[in-house]
Amino acid sequence: MNHPDLTAKRIQPAAVRIMGRFWVASLAGVCALVLYVLTLAPDMVGGDAGEFQFVPYVLGIPHHTGYPLYTLLGKVWSLVPLGSVAFRMNLLSAIFAAVTVAIVCLVAADLTGKLAPALLASASLAVTQLFWLWGTVAGVRSSTALVTALLLYLAIRWQSKSADDPNGREARRAFLWLALAYGASLAHHRSAILLALPLALFVLAVNARMLLSVRTVGMSVLLFVLPLLTYLYLPIRSIMGSPFDQFHPDTLPRFLDLVLATRLSESFFSVPQAEMPARMSMFAGDLSGEFGLAGVALGCLGVLWLLFRNPPAFGLTILFVASVITQTLNWNVGEDRLNVVYLIPAYVTFSLWVAGGARLLGGVLSRLLGLLSLRGLACTAVAVPLLVPFVQMGVANWDGITANAMRPLDKFRQNLNGGYAARRLVAASLPYVEDDAVIFGDWEQATPFWYAQQVEGIKRGVEVVYGVDSMEEIEKRAGERPTYLARAYPDPGTRRFSSVGPLVKLVRAPSHDAPPNLDPLNYVFGSQMALLGYLQYDDRGHFTGSESGDLKVLAIALYWKALTQLQTDYSVSLRLVDSDGKDVAQLDNKHPVLSLYPTTRWIPGEVVGDYYELSLQGLAPGVYRAEVIVYGTTARGWSNLPVQDASGRSVGERANIVSVTVR
Numbered sequence: 001m002n003h004p005d006l007t008a009k010r011i012q013p014a015a016v017r018i019m020g021r022f023w024v025a026s027l028a029g030v031c032a033l034v035l036y037v038l039t040l041a042p043d044m045v046g047g048d049a050g051e052f053q054f055v056p057y058v059l060g061i062p063h064h065t066g067y068p069l070y071t072l073l074g075k076v077w078s079l080v081p082l083g084s085v086a087f088r089m090n091l092l093s094a095i096f097a098a099v100t101v102a103i104v105c106l107v108a109a110d111l112t113g114k115l116a117p118a119l120l121a122s123a124s125l126a127v128t129q130l131f132w133l134w135g136t137v138a139g140v141r142s143s144t145a146l147v148t149a150l151l152l153y154l155a156i157r158w159q160s161k162s163a164d165d166p167n168g169r170e171a172r173r174a175f176l177w178l179a180l181a182y183g184a185s186l187a188h189h190r191s192a193i194l195l196a197l198p199l200a201l202f203v204l205a206v207n208a209r210m211l212l213s214v215r216t217v218g219m220s221v222l223l224f225v226l227p228l229l230t231y232l233y234l235p236i237r238s239i240m241g242s243p244f245d246q247f248h249p250d251t252l253p254r255f256l257d258l259v260l261a262t263r264l265s266e267s268f269f270s271v272p273q274a275e276m277p278a279r280m281s282m283f284a285g286d287l288s289g290e291f292g293l294a295g296v297a298l299g300c301l302g303v304l305w306l307l308f309r310n311p312p313a314f315g316l317t318i319l320f321v322a323s324v325i326t327q328t329l330n331w332n333v334g335e336d337r338l339n340v341v342y343l344i345p346a347y348v349t350f351s352l353w354v355a356g357g358a359r360l361l362g363g364v365l366s367r368l369l370g371l372l373s374l375r376g377l378a379c380t381a382v383a384v385p386l387l388v389p390f391v392q393m394g395v396a397n398w399d400g401i402t403a404n405a406m407r408p409l410d411k412f413r414q415n416l417n418g419g420y421a422a423r424r425l426v427a428a429s430l431p432y433v434e435d436d437a438v439i440f441g442d443w444e445q446a447t448p449f450w451y452a453q454q455v456e457g458i459k460r461g462v463e464v465v466y467g468v469d470s471m472e473e474i475e476k477r478a479g480e481r482p483t484y485l486a487r488a489y490p491d492p493g494t495r496r497f498s499s500v501g502p503l504v505k506l507v508r509a510p511s512h513d514a515p516p517n518l519d520p521l522n523y524v525f526g527s528q529m530a531l532l533g534y535l536q537y538d539d540r541g542h543f544t545g546s547e548s549g550d551l552k553v554l555a556i557a558l559y560w561k562a563l564t565q566l567q568t569d570y571s572v573s574l575r576l577v578d579s580d581g582k583d584v585a586q587l588d589n590k591h592p593v594l595s596l597y598p599t600t601r602w603i604p605g606e607v608v609g610d611y612y613e614l615s616l617q618g619l620a621p622g623v624y625r626a627e628v629i630v631y632g633t634t635a636r637g638w639s640n641l642p643v644q645d646a647s648g649r650s651v652g653e654r655a656n657i658v659s660v661t662v663r
Contacts, residue, residue, distance in 0.1 A: 021109045021118070028122040029102030035126065035394075036094035036135040039401045043423045043540070044086040046416025049137035050447030053086045054454045060244030061234055064261035068230040069187040070140050085455050089138035097135030097142040101126045103149040104348060108355035110156050111306070111313060114362065120387055121355035124298075127394035128290040128347055130340060132401065137417050140189055141344055147185040148345040151195060152352070154178040155202060155316060162207040171207065172216050179220035184227040190261070191342060194327065198319035205312040231259060244454055270332040279329050282338050290347060294389045295354055302356025309356070317353070321346045358386055406552040408587075408613030409502055411488040411594040413445050420539045422448035424555055424613075425486070427541030428501035430459050434482040438463040439503065440474050441486030449486070471495065475506075488594040497597040499557055499609035501541070504593055510606040514559050517543065523655040525630045526641035529570070529599065530561045531655055532607065550663050554614040554626060558657075560592065562602035569598040570641070573629040574612045576660065579622060585614045619662045627654040 044053060048063070055062045056074025077092050078085055101122045108118035125131055134141035158174035165171055182199065185192035203210070211217055238250040249255040257263065271279065288296050306314040324346040333339045405419035416422040426448050433439070439449060439462060446466040452458045463481075468474050471489055483506040485497075496507035518533035525531065537555040538544040554576065572592055576585040591598045592610040602608065614626075630641045640653035 020115065021106055024115050024119065025102040025105035025109070025122070028105045028119060028126070029098045032101040032122070032126040032135075033094060033098035035398075036097055036132070037091070039132070039136050039398065039405075040087075040094055041090045041137045041405075041418060042087060043084065043420050044426070044448045044451045045090075045137050045418075046413075046422050046444040046448050048443075048447075049090075049134075049139040049417060050422065050444075050451055052138040052140065053089045053447075054451040055244055056089065057085050058243045058454050059237060060242050060454070061238060061247060061249065061258075063246070064258055064264050065190050066231065066234045066249070066258050067140055067188065068233040069184060069227065070143060072230060072233060086138070086451060090136060093138055093142045094135050096146045097126075097131065100142065100146045100149045100348065103146070103153050104351050107149065107153045107156055108352050110153075110160065111310065111352060112355050112359040114359060117355040117358035117362065120298075120358050120390070121351045123387060123390045123394075124291060124295050124354045125347060125351035127390055127397055129393075129397045129400065130290060131344055131347055132397055133417070134341070134344065136401065141341055144189045144191065145344050145348050147181065147188055147192065148195075148348045151178070151181055151185060151192075151199070152317070152349065154181050155199065156313060159202075159206045159310075159312060162210070166207050166209055167213075171210065172213070175203075175210055175216060176220055176223055180223040180227070183224035187227040187230045191324070191327075191345060194323040194345075195320055198316045198323070201319065202312050202316040205315065234258065244450065268327070268332075269330045271330050276329065278336070279338065282336070283325065283329060283343075286338065286340055286343065287350075291350065291354070292389045292393055294386060298357030298361075298386065299350050299353040300357070301360050302353030302358075305356040305360040306353065317349045321349050361386075403617060406615055406617040408553050408555070408615045411589075413441070413487045413502070416444055416448060419552065420541070421553075424537060424539065424541040424553070425502045426452045426458075428537045428555065429484070429503040429541075430462065432500055433459065433462060433484055433503065433505075435459065435461045437482040437484055438465060438478045439484045439486055440465050440468050440478075442466055445486035478506075488596060492596045494601065496601065496606075497593045498607075499593055499611040501535075501537070501557065502555075502611050502613075504596060505609075510603055512605045512607055514561075514607050515609075518559060519658075520646075521655065521657065522646035523628075523651075524563070524644045525570075525655070528562075528564055528566055528641070529602075529630070530563055531628065532559045532561050534558050534657055536658060551660065552616055554612075554616060554660055556612055556626065556657070558592075558610045558612070558628065560602075560608045560610060562599070562604050562606045562608075564604055566599045566602055568632040569600050570630050570632045572610065573631065574614060575627045575629065575654070576614055576616075576619075577625045577627055578619075579624075584619060584624065585616075587612055587614055616660070616662050621662055624660045624662060626657040626660055628657055629654055 044050060051062055052074065056071045057078040059071065059075055062071065074089060074092065078088055080088055082088050082091065104125055105118045105122040108121035109115055112118060131145065154174065154177050158171065158178050161168070161171040161174045182192065182195070185195070234249045235255050238245050238248055247254060247258045249258045291299065303314070303318065306317065324343060328338055328340070328342050331339050331342070401418070404415070404417070407415055407418060407421060409421055409425060413425060416425065425445065430449060430452055443466045446464050449464045453460045453462070465477060468477060471492060474483065484500065485504040485506065496510060497504050498507050498511065514532045515535065518535060520533040521531050523531040535557045536544055539552050569591060571588060571590050573586055573588045575583050578584050589595045592608055597608065631638050642653060643651050643655050645651050
């Protein structure tokens with residue numbers, strides 16, 4: 001019979017260690033959450049993230065593979081009264097990412113038995129650029145990382161319980177939780193299928209006798225299937241009439257096409273083997289870019305350490321990472337490109353290897369010290385210096401993410417995941433297009449327009465179309481409806497264009513009228529074209545003046561008028577000039593209107609809108625001037641057109657447009 005005092009003494013240290021792990025993991029998660037919230041995208045964004053900002057809120061049906069679990073959970077979260085719906089969904093990703101960091105800390109502590117390597121593992125994951133980015137915008141990426149970390153945690157926990165008592169109640173309970181979590185992971189994202197074989201082999205290696213219990217197997221199958229029933233949401237919601245339903249999975253073939261992503265899967269294993277060495281090199285570059293050379297070295301050491309310390313966990317993690325890498329390398333998403341977002345679950349696992357590498361180095365150092373009293377400090381002595389490169393990467397990624405929030409729209413409008421770029425694209429254009437208009441663009445630009453329509457009720461009758469790549473097909477699809485482009489397209493031909501905010505309108509009959517709310521200028525360039533005035537927008541796409549708000553981006557639409565039939569295709573340069581007359585920022589378009597509309601196609605009297613954005617990032621506080629230059633080529637090279645103001649007075653070769661205050 002155990003003496004009560006001896007039992008208490010034996011249990012208390014273990015309880016303290018367990019509580020210590022949870023406190024440290026919680027601290028790691030809170031620190032990560034603060035980091036992600038401080039860099040959180042404040043508003044609507046583009047692409048997949050933009051879709052997941054509104055689909056849960058309206059109970060819509062997202063793209064392949066349907067993501068029913070995320071949609072239903074997201075609907076509940078979207079009702080929390082915290083800012084806009086877009087902000088709430090971005091915040092949900094931050095919470096998912098932070099919880100992932102905390103769970104990684106727990107798993108690493110369980111694997112290594114030390115807190116210092118566990119903190120190093122959580123830090124290495126938290127500051128990776130890809131994981132960090134998807135912790136600041138809506139979408140399934142951070143939640144996919146979360147279910148991966150949770151599965152690894154439950155698997156290691158079940159292994160521990162099986163070691164204590166293979167057929168005990170605690171081991172069976174842990175196994176059932178693992179089965180439920182794996183079913184939930186498949187209900188969330190199909191990439192969890194890559195864990196099927198590694199988990200099966202792990203179960204056989206750790207405690208195959210668990211499978212001899214009919215009751216345990218039956219309960220585990222039931223719990224595994226239960227989350228998969230959420231896929232029934234897709235046909236039921238489609239039959240009910242979802243406000244956003246591109247795939248209509250109300251029949252079995254369409255349901256299977258959506259859930260299995262059969263057409264999308266045709267891109268798998270279509271990469272020529274001759275390209276594989278280059279793709280492996282790209283992967284190696286991505287990995288070293290995310291974890292740094294020190295992190296990669298630690299991860300490699302950690303694999304070796306895990307092989308000898310915990311062979312079943314080694315097999316589980318190495319097979320899973322190998323499967324993810326194989327999928328990524330063989331998924332053909334375009335030449336010289338990898339679909340790196342699918343590597344995020346592998347990064348979760350790699351961070352555990354980083355902990356193992358630190359634990360190995362700590363063990364080596366402990367042996368070299370040779371003093372028992374100092375061995376307890378060995379892992380800490382290794383982990384603290386190794387934390388430095390991850391802190392440096394965190395600082396660099398912080399700078400990159402915060403800079404991304406102030407990036408202006410480029411002419412292809414691809415970077416819409418930071419700041420208010422997507423908001424400007426939509427707010428400065430959608431309210432001003434015709435009710436029966438159609439907007440063409442890429443998936444990246446389509447989703448913020450859908451958000452404005454579905455959540456904010458703006459111009460719901462306007463059709464938004466993505467995936468049409470040629471002007472001929474655009475005209476065919478649009479028919480006689482007013483037609484707008486959300487980005488620049490190649491080969492515009494002899495068509496006419498004009499900007500309506502950031503959108504480009506396909507002009508069928510040239511306009512001779514400027515907007516009534518134009519800020520007038522009336523500059524004349526070389527007696528050939530006049531700059532009638534401008535419209536300026538703030539960071540969120542509202543009409544404003546330079547003194548209104550703390551601007552991060554200069555967004556301005558110029559309005560030109562052809563005074564004669566132009567014989568030269570002129571280029572336009574928007575410059576930002578400081579108080580000393582020095583150019584500090586500029587944007588040049590080969591032709592006006594996103595370089596789509598050469599000036600030789602203009603007819604006399606035609607008025608053309610021409611939209612520009614310049615970043616004010618990094619500028620010292622002060623007042624700057626926005627100036628415009630119009631230039632063309634001559635036999636002697638580039639030549640600027642002379643400028644006259646409204647009174648006919650020569651003002652040189654630059655037109656002063658507006659003053660911009662940077663605070």
